[in-house]
Amino acid sequence: MPGLWFSMIRAQLPQNIYHRVLNEARDSPEAEICGLISAHQHTPVRCYSITNAHPRPASAFDMAAGELVCALRHMREQGEQLWAIYHSHPQGPGTPSSRDIAECGYPETLHLVITPHLEPPLHAWRYAGQDTMPVRLEIV
Secondary structure, three states: OOOOOOOOEEEEEOHHHHHHHHHHHHOOOOOOOEEEEEEEOOEEEEEEEEOEOOOOOOOOOOEOHHHHHHHHHHHHHHOOEEEEEEEEOOOOOOOOOHHHHHOOOOOOOEEEEEOOOOOOOEEEEEEEOOEEEEEEEEEO
C-alpha cells in the first residue's frame, strides 16, 4: 500500500458494536454495508447503520444522504462525536480501496473495513491524503 506508515496506533471497540457490524456484513453477502459509530468522551457507544445508496452496492458504497444527516444530528443532540465510519468488502481485501480513500469525506476519523470472509474480519485505518495507516483494533 503506497505510503504505509510503520507506526501502529490502537483503538478499542466494544464487543457489542463489533458483533453488530460484523453480523450486519454477514447478513449482506452480496452488497457492501455502511454506517457510522459514535463516541462519548472518546469511547465508542452507538452504531448507526445507513443504507448503501450506491448504484453498484456489490462493489462500492455511498451513504444515503438523508440518513447520514439524521445520524450526525442525533449524535450532536446526544453529545456524541463521530468516532468511525464503517463499510464492508463482501469479497474484497481488508484494505481500503483507492475509491474509499479518494472519496473520503472525514479523513480525521477512523475507518473500518469489514471482511466477513477473512480472519480477522475487521480492519481499522487512518487516512492522510493518499496514505493509509493501519490501526490495531482491540475488541473489549
